[in-house]
Amino acid sequence: MVVQTVGVMSPxxxxxxxxxxxxxxxxxxxxxxxxxxxxxxQRAADQGFEDVGSLDELVTSCDLxxxxxxxxxxSSFAQDVAEAIVRxxxxxxxxxxxxxxxxATGIRIGEIxxxxxxxxxxxxxxxxxxxxxxxPRFYASxxxxxxxxxxxxKGIAVPVMNGPIGHASGLKMVYAALSKGTAALYAxxxxxxxxxxxxxxxxxxxxxxxxxxxAEMERVRTVSDRAFRWIGEMKEIAATFEYAGTSPNTxxxxxxxxxxxxxxxxxxxxxxxVDRSRSLDESIAAMLIRAD
Numbered sequence: 001m002v003v004q005t006v007g008v009m010s011p012x013x014x015x016x017x018x019x020x021x022x023x024x025x026x027x028x029x030x031x032x033x034x035x036x037x038x039x040x041x042q043r044a045a046d047q048g049f050e051d052v053g054s055l056d057e058l059v060t061s062c063d064l065x066x067x068x069x070x071x072x073x074x075s076s077f078a079q080d081v082a083e084a085i086v087r088x089x090x091x092x093x094x095x096x097x098x099x100x101x102x103x104a105t106g107i108r109i110g111e112i113x114x115x116x117x118x119x120x121x122x123x124x125x126x127x128x129x130x131x132x133x134x135x136p137r138f139y140a141s142x143x144x145x146x147x148x149x150x151x152x153x154k155g156i157a158v159p160v161m162n163g164p165i166g167h168a169s170g171l172k173m174v175y176a177a178l179s180k181g182t183a184a185l186y187a188x189x190x191x192x193x194x195x196x197x198x199x200x201x202x203x204x205x206x207x208x209x210x211x212x213x214x215a216e217m218e219r220v221r222t223v224s225d226r227a228f229r230w231i232g233e234m235k236e237i238a239a240t241f242e243y244a245g246t247s248p249n250t251x252x253x254x255x256x257x258x259x260x261x262x263x264x265x266x267x268x269x270x271x272x273x274v275d276r277s278r279s280l281d282e283s284i285a286a287m288l289i290r291a292d
Contacts, residue, residue: 001094003150004028007062009077010036011044013271015068017129018136020047021155032058055084064094064147068125071232074099078109082116091117094147098123098138100233102173102240103166110142110165119144122165124172130155131271141167173240177251180230181237184254186217187261190284199281221283225274227261234258265289
């Protein structure tokens with residue numbers, strides 16, 4: 001199969017960046033923006049997407065559809081795609097679920113797509129958006145993973161794994177358990193120290209004994225623009241750990257931390273609106289204030 005036309009749903013921070021990178025590397029990039037927000041439409045236009053309007057039109061026009069959404073929307077979108085495939089007789093369409101979901105969720109999504117006649121690819125994204133110069137890695141697993149592998153080197157990297165559906169999403173889960181789970185630990189620790197009146201004392205001690213850790217904590221300054229997306233991701237990680245027979249509780253707590261940040265006075269921020277000039281101290285203080 002030669003992939004020439006790729007559908008991207010949806011053009012958020014990652015999706016728009018990936019679609020833009022593919023477009024620059026010679027692929028036709030489509031999306032379906034009926035009912036989507038003005039921000040989504042603007043990001044898609046900025047990156048050169050073609051808006052075909054409906055999901056039916058998308059599945060009939062593409063060789064491959066990339067699902068890049070918040071985890072909570074992954075299953076419902078897969079069901080919508082499956083219904084569109086059946087409605088339009090588009091069996092054979094390749095669909096890659098690139099969302100931060102557990103292996104069990106990935107397997108269920110695969111069953112939905114396969115039952116409709118689609119070719120399912122389990123994928124997990126590690127790395128930042130091409131909108132800011134990153135080249136994310138789309139790990140891919142399952143029988144049809146080589147289809148996604150055709151996009152390797154076209155603005156993204158696609159390591160094709162020698163494993164079944166669930167391997168790619170599982171790798172994403174255990175990786176994010178460290179990277180984003182650590183961000184939750186940093187944020188909750190600093191918020192607790194601030195609430196106890198010990199923030200300055202903790203920072204002073206870290207400067208002496210763990211300067212490297214303190215430097216890593218700086219990334220908490222702008223986590224407000226992603227907290228809303230990471231709530232569901234932490235729940236999927238918790239489910240992954242529980243499935244594997246290890247404790248899910250660490251990441252259930254991380255989900256609660258990101259919920260607290262999402263509900264805070266700066267939880268409305270997004271990638272294009274986050275205040276990057278704000279200090280770590282100011283960010284932590286703002287996270288402790290609930291939005292009106």
